[in-house]
Amino acid sequence: MSSVTTISDQEFETEVLQTNQPVLVYFWASWCGPCRLMSPTIDWAATTYSDRLKVVKMEVDPNPETVKQYQVEGVPALRLFQDQQVLEATEGVIPKQKLIDILETHLSA
Template sequence: MGTTKAVTDASFTSDVLQSETPVLVDFWAEWCAPCKKVSPLLEEIANEMGDRVRIVKVNIDENPETARAYRVMSVPTLTVFKGGQPVQSVAGARPKGDLVKLIEAAL
């Protein structure tokens, strides 16, 4: 059973870039209303997809280096990393089905 995990600038390399499993990174902020809509969907997807994908969250206000490194201009930005590289990305709140498709395209 999956769950989302908070990732920091310090842990991004080990948690995302060195992951054997594809990782969906949710770049978000506390003040972002659309981010709050996406969060429960990501929890559902994490539970449904289990070990096929890891879902992590990066608070851009607390971890500006990572957000800058990947040119996150708006939140939420959802980026799938595979083999240490960003392979798919969308900005803005999306329906659950779109998020699943984004992940499955990278598997």
């Protein structure tokens, strides 16, 4: 079973940009109610797609550099990276089915 790794600005390059597999970055905040709704879906994705996807989460308040660089304007937010590029970006709560659609589109290519 895969788990979601918590990362910081300092770890972003090694944990996300220098990784060979796709990486789903989940931006969240402790004060964010909708983030609590998304967390189980993120955990589910980390377990379900563990063979094809790395899932990390980053709290926005202590990590302003990455938040600014990837233009995260609201939480929860998702960025799907591969080969140092953002393949997909969402902000706000999305249904589990939409996350599945996004992941299936990019992971099956």
